[in-house]
Amino acid sequence: MKVSKRILLFLSLIIIITVIYNYPKLNIMAGYSAKNMASSVFVAERTLEFTDINDNNFSPINLASDKVNLEEKSASASAIGLLTRKAIYREGLGSVLTLDKEDVNKKFLAPKRTKPDYKTPFPFGNADQKDTVFTNVDYTHLNKTVSALFKDVNKTRAAVVIYKNKIIAEKYANGFTKESKILGWSMTKSITGTLFGILQYQGKINVQDKAPIVEWENDARSEITIHNLLQMNSGLEWDEDYNSISDVSKMLFLERDMTQQQINKPFVGKPNETWNYSSGTTNLLSGILRNQFKTHQEYLDFWYTNLIDKIGMNSMVVETDLSGNYVGSSYAWATPRDWAKFGLLYLNNGKWNGENLFTKQWVKYATTPTPTSEGWYGAQIWLNDGKRYPDAPKNMYSFNGYQGQNVFVLPDQELVIVRMGLTKNADINLFLKGVIESLK
Structure with a gap:
């Protein structure tokens, strides 16, 4: 017993x-x-x-x-x-x-939104675009290329190809339509980074200034600039591992204020010499953005009035943490067409329907390779300078997210290409090559 x-x-x-x-x-x-x-x-x-x-x-x-x-x-x-x-x-x-x-x-503030424009054709509104047939586009080859992306193993949910501001191919998996909101995951980082470009264009911030973090004022971290943070090249420690108990998983699922975790990290390198991908850095940037405004309401509204609703991404919802900070690293939901509009804003060098939101110089800045990133990363934007996609142009850049979310911008070809899915199984290089080959 x-x-x-x-x-x-x-x-x-x-x-x-x-x-x-x-x-x-x-x-x-x-x-x-x-x-x-x-x-x-x-x-x-x-x-x-x-x-x-x-x-x-x-x-x-x-x-x-x-x-x-x-x-x-x-x-x-x-x-x-x-x-x-x-x-x-x-x-x-x-x-x-x-x-x-x-x-x-608990009571909470919410952003003020503008009503969608259903009269103006896509992309400047949400009405159906005016039909345009380009004689230099091989539509048979293009549609075959897009369809191949939807093999079961690829788990693709949506694909949109835009040429000269016009949708020339579009396809959705069963259960999804052009109205379906899809999580962009880390494509949200590019939204966050762009807001700095808008503030800089408005003369309200200089990204070359030292990062305004009180906790860093009396140690070596005081040398970190906003520029270093935008390039994820601050030299600060961060563990971006989604398969373990890491900095990023603790931040996203255990923290009340997601802007703070990166602040408390020590140096493991030097600013401008140690590239390290960090969602904590992007959420720190969201916190810096919040501090540019006198009130919380102004911060909440700015993301929409100056970017998201401004270019008609009316389906987009950027989620906040419990402290009211936008989770700028990870949590923006929008339709594939609205994600494509964001790519078009960059393709058109910051000009939207005749109005400048930021400048061509910002696009050049944001797509300049970060030191030690091997040509992979700019300012919250992924690059192809290191030829990750060998059959795509070297000057192509993209907004990328977990599980294979992509908005590719190809300036020379006047293309914006969106692919959204659940895995990275798809041969994206082959897909990009096929789309490019469709242009005669």
Whole structure:
């Protein structure tokens, strides 16, 4: 009898130790599942069933059990019955993970939005574009190229090809349409970076200035500039690993204020000499943006009035953290057509329907390779200077996100190419090559 009790005690201790050891992983697993479910249902207007089958179906997230409360506009996820996380939807701000019960009923400010223009044709409005047939486009080859992207293994959800401001090819997977909002993940970083270009054009900021971070004023980090942060070349420590308990996973699923985590990191290199991809840096930039305004409301409105709604990306929702900061690293949802408009803004050197939002000089700055990035990165924008895509032009650049979200801008070819999916399995180089070859 004593032996049996000892065995039970021993097994109980093993279970307790295992749970304690894995608690952070369970916390993040449940957090990802709940947050993604809430955003999918209440921002993208999908169903719980669709989201479970298609978006939360990969390991270890598929071990979480999801529930949705339509009346409360919340989603919860239980990690194998040991831990439950909850995410709530807030109108205008998207979904956010709660950290305590009081978060559910807290009052919040929301951005003021402008009404969509359904009279002006795409891209300057949201009405159907005027039909244009280009004699130099091989539409048969183009459509074949786009269709190949939708093989089951690629898990492509949307593709849009724009030439000279006109959609020349467009295709969606089953369950998706031109009205479907899709999460851009790190394409959001390019939105955040662009806001600095807009402020600089307005004469309200100089990105070459020292980063205005009080915590850095009395140590070597005081030499870090906004420019260094935009290029992710600050020299600060950061672990961007989505498959473990890392800086980025803790920030996205455990933090109330996501602008602070990068601030507290030490140097592991030197500014302008140590490129390191960091979502924490982009959220720090979101915090710097917030401090440019006298009120929180002005900060919330600026993203939309000066960029997002300004160019008719009316479907876009940029989600905030619990402290009211835009999660500029990761959480912008929009239709593929609206993501394409963002690419067109850059293709047209910051001019939109006759009005300059930023300058050609900003485009050159943002697409200049960061030192030590091997030609891969500019200012919150990915580059092809290092020929990651060998059959695409060297001066092509892109907004990229997790699971294969891409907006490619090809200045010489006057092309903007959007691909959105769930994996990086697709041969994007072959896709780009095929689109380019379609232009005679």
